Amino acid sequence: MVQQLGHLPMGWLMLALLAMLASGGFFVGRVQAERFNGAAGSVRIHSRPNYHGYYVAMWTFVPALIVALAYAMLGEGIVRSLLAGELPANFRNMPSVELEVYLDSIARAAFDHGYGGADRVFSAIANRFLELQGMVKASAIGLALASAAFGFFLARRKVAPGFRARTRVEGGIELFLFLCAAIAIATTVGIVASLLYESLRFFSEVPFWDFLFGTRWNAQTSAEFGALPLFYGTFMIALIAMLIAAPVGLFAAIYLSEYAGPTVRAWVKPVLEVLAGIPTVVYGFFALLVVAPAIRSVAVWINTTLISAGITAEPLLAAQPTSALAAGLVMGIMVIPFVSSLSDDVINAVPQTLRDAAYAMGATKSETVKHVVLPAALPGIIASLLLAVSRAIGETMIVVMAAGQRARISPDPTADLTTITVQIVALLTGETEFDSPKTLSAFALGLVLFVITLFFNLIALRVVQKYREKYD
Amino acid sequence: MESTITESRETITAGTSMDETEGLTYPRIECKNINVSYGDKRAIFDISLPIPDRSVTALIGPSGCGKSTFLRCLNRMNDTIESCKVTGEIIMDGENINDPDIDPVLLRSRVGMVFQKPNPFPKSIFDNIAYGPRIHGLAATREDLDEMVEKSLRRAGLWEEVKDRLSSPGNSLSGGQQQRLCIARAIAVRPEVILMDEPCSALDPVATARIEELIDELRKRYCIVIVTHSMQQAARVSQRTAFFHLGELVEMGDTDQIFTNPRERRTEDYITGRFG
Numbered sequence: 001m002v003q004q005l006g007h008l009p010m011g012w013l014m015l016a017l018l019a020m021l022a023s024g025g026f027f028v029g030r031v032q033a034e035r036f037n038g039a040a041g042s043v044r045i046h047s048r049p050n051y052h053g054y055y056v057a058m059w060t061f062v063p064a065l066i067v068a069l070a071y072a073m074l075g076e077g078i079v080r081s082l083l084a085g086e087l088p089a090n091f092r093n094m095p096s097v098e099l100e101v102y103l104d105s106i107a108r109a110a111f112d113h114g115y116g117g118a119d120r121v122f123s124a125i126a127n128r129f130l131e132l133q134g135m136v137k138a139s140a141i142g143l144a145l146a147s148a149a150f151g152f153f154l155a156r157r158k159v160a161p162g163f164r165a166r167t168r169v170e171g172g173i174e175l176f177l178f179l180c181a182a183i184a185i186a187t188t189v190g191i192v193a194s195l196l197y198e199s200l201r202f203f204s205e206v207p208f209w210d211f212l213f214g215t216r217w218n219a220q221t222s223a224e225f226g227a228l229p230l231f232y233g234t235f236m237i238a239l240i241a242m243l244i245a246a247p248v249g250l251f252a253a254i255y256l257s258e259y260a261g262p263t264v265r266a267w268v269k270p271v272l273e274v275l276a277g278i279p280t281v282v283y284g285f286f287a288l289l290v291v292a293p294a295i296r297s298v299a300v301w302i303n304t305t306l307i308s309a310g311i312t313a314e315p316l317l318a319a320q321p322t323s324a325l326a327a328g329l330v331m332g333i334m335v336i337p338f339v340s341s342l343s344d345d346v347i348n349a350v351p352q353t354l355r356d357a358a359y360a361m362g363a364t365k366s367e368t369v370k371h372v373v374l375p376a377a378l379p380g381i382i383a384s385l386l387l388a389v390s391r392a393i394g395e396t397m398i399v400v401m402a403a404g405q406r407a408r409i410s411p412d413p414t415a416d417l418t419t420i421t422v423q424i425v426a427l428l429t430g431e432t433e434f435d436s437p438k439t440l441s442a443f444a445l446g447l448v449l450f451v452i453t454l455f456f457n458l459i460a461l462r463v464v465q466k467y468r469e470k471y472d
Numbered sequence: 473m474e475s476t477i478t479e480s481r482e483t484i485t486a487g488t489s490m491d492e493t494e495g496l497t498y499p500r501i502e503c504k505n506i507n508v509s510y511g512d513k514r515a516i517f518d519i520s521l522p523i524p525d526r527s528v529t530a531l532i533g534p535s536g537c538g539k540s541t542f543l544r545c546l547n548r549m550n551d552t553i554e555s556c557k558v559t560g561e562i563i564m565d566g567e568n569i570n571d572p573d574i575d576p577v578l579l580r581s582r583v584g585m586v587f588q589k590p591n592p593f594p595k596s597i598f599d600n601i602a603y604g605p606r607i608h609g610l611a612a613t614r615e616d617l618d619e620m621v622e623k624s625l626r627r628a629g630l631w632e633e634v635k636d637r638l639s640s641p642g643n644s645l646s647g648g649q650q651q652r653l654c655i656a657r658a659i660a661v662r663p664e665v666i667l668m669d670e671p672c673s674a675l676d677p678v679a680t681a682r683i684e685e686l687i688d689e690l691r692k693r694y695c696i697v698i699v700t701h702s703m704q705q706a707a708r709v710s711q712r713t714a715f716f717h718l719g720e721l722v723e724m725g726d727t728d729q730i731f732t733n734p735r736e737r738r739t740e741d742y743i744t745g746r747f748g
């Protein structure tokens with residue numbers, strides 16, 4: 001029986017049960033409060049009966065939910081430590097990592113509905129595991145029910161004409177919303193903390209400055225962790241991307257907001273948004289299959305022409321099958337919509353009265369744009385460019401497919417380069433041992449990436465805020 | 473406050489009689505059968521109106537009656553609104569400014585405009601004024617430009633207040649100063665006509681009084697058309713008044729006559745505050 005309980009998938013069942021209890025609590029609370037209402041000729045009831053209902057339901061549901069969540073998080077750990085305590089001495093003397101592995105296999109066997117193998121000891125332990133699991137689960141259910149009952153009675157006793165159930169429910173809702181926000185923040189903090197922690201472990205093996213300014217990166221084969229070529233590659237490709245995206249995006253935004261009529265606008269804006277919605281993988285294989293070969297053949301043509309003209313003796317360009325230029329160009333196309341739609345917003349936010357002022361002075365449209373609209377929108381435009389840069393730096397798929405793997409510092413845009421993101425992917429795919437400096441270096445790279453993009457985003461945010469203040 | 477209003481009214485009425493006759497004999501702008509519509513919605517119905525030179529013409533009427541729309545016909549600012557269609561003739565210096573051959577950009581350098589809300593460019597005080605002369609190439613040298621800026625600021629009565637901080641941003645001035653800056657900016661292009669669309673509606677009474685004095689000063693040189701929702705203001709600053717209602721011109725005449733002895737019932741109702 002207890003063993004069977006150990007198997008039972010409990011989460012949903014428990015939740016359904018609690019929901020039922022809560023709705024029961026709701027009705028009890030409401031009915032009780034309605035009685036005051038009926039009886040009350042003289043008494044003034046503070047909150048409507050529904051609120052008393054919600055209040056009781058809240059107190060029935062929440063404590064039990066906390067117990068259930070605690071079980072979901074700690075349950076297996078408790079079972080394991082109970083089991084470990086009961087194991088014969090020779091197990092207890094095992095190194096803790098091995099013991100963990102052993103317990104893992106026990107748990108797996110137990111969940112697979114009984115172990116049919118020959119190892120008697122193993123199967124006995126697996127059974128015991130199930131038993132313990134059932135016991136812990138049963139106590140959790142009991143505890144949850146008990147706390148539901150406890151909460152229910154406490155809350156019900158509060159129900160009275162003067163009781164401010166409405167205020168309390170409001171407080172409960174606020175707390176709930178706060179917790180949701182807190183989860184988002186806690187997750188971020190957690191990710192950053194783990195990034196920091198693992199990076200520190202990495203830097204205890206590889207000196208920080210060697211990592212930051214070393215020029216040789218060879219993490220896969222030999223342990224060379226000079227990340228400068230990766231930074232260079234990232235920077236180079238982001239630069240090429242911005243050389244495309246900044247002017248095209250900005251001019252598109254100017255056209256859309258200042259020149260295009262409503263019909264053109266109604267067509268072009270959605271198309272730009274579609275561009276923003278194309279999955280980056282698609283951009284990636286476009287870069288790899290279309291753009292990169294085209295660039296290569298142009299580069300080859302340039303090389304042969306230069307050589308046959310006698311201007312150079314050696315091929316001038318690297319003309320690789322994947323290249324910084326291919327990745328940068330396509331990435332530039334990808335971030336155009338970011339630049340254009342953000343710039344469009346800030347340009348539209350420039351007060352119409354300023355344009356009117358310029359037109360009324362006899363300025364033409366382009367004079368108005370150049371002298372009045374753009375200067376007024378400049379901070380916002382800069383912010384949009386910064387956000388686009390941070391997008392380009394963090395972009396992974398396109399560079400993985402079209403930039404290459406070779407870490408080197410080369411000014412030749414037709415050479416293949418590699419970026420921070422590409423290397424993180426390369427480090428963490430395939431066979432990885434978690435503790436090796438190779439894997440840890442991915443965290444260090446991630447940290448650098450995080451710091452760079454955070455920096456750009458913060459500046460952009462500040463600029464936008466300043467700009468808002470000016471026009472409000 | 474009461475005293476400044478009556479004071480300025482006196483100074484104005486003292487100077488009116490001469491200009492009035494002078495202005496009326498030479499209409500600077502002759503509007504004939506102006507119709508304006510926004511898409512399917514008509515905003516102005518067949519308005520004909522002579523506008524005298526060197527005097528102030530006030531356009532009054534309840535909100536939404538088409539005062540701004542009409543005013544914006546005079547420098548073709550309605551061209552900047554996609555849906556807006558204007559028909560009719562507006563004769564200025566013997567030319568119909570609605571003629572397709574007329575370049576609205578050049579026209580606007582002859583007809584300046586001041587808006588409801590002060591709208592200095594996000595540039596320095598100096599650059600705000602210098603903007604017009606620069607785009608129209610009015611100043612050959614830096615000295616010319618300096619001189620123009622000073623002259624415009626002086627005419628707008630702002631020079632003394634800003635001469636020591638010409639390089640500080642235009643929006644660092646107070647609301648009333650900003651509006652005078654906008655007037656100076658319009659003057660700097662050497663217009664012949666100045667249009668003002670409720671130029672004081674965003675200003676406090678003191679700043680308003682200053683602008684009104686300024687308008688009275690400016691009418692010696694320019695043809696001024698002012699839209700105002702304040703009848704006191706119309707009475708104080710203008711020599712001619714046109715009353716608009718629902719897109720039609722109900723009545724026009726000398727300001728004194730309109731306010732003391734209106735011919736139309738609707739005008740009387742409006743100026744006595746029975747509607748609007």
Ligand SMILES: Nc1ncnc2c1ncn2[C@@H]1O[C@H](COP(=O)(O)OP(=O)(O)O)[C@@H](O)[C@H]1O
Pocket residue numbers: 510515533534535536537538539540541542553555
């Ligand atoms: N840009 C516009 N688009 C459409 N209708 C407009 C526009 N501007 C004004 N109108 C309409 O034209 C009419 C006259 O407006 P307006 O000239 O601004 O009046 P006033 O300045 O006398 O308050 C109003 O009914 C208004 O709704």
Ligand SMILES: [Mg+2]
Pocket residue numbers: 539540541669
């Ligand atoms: Mg108006």
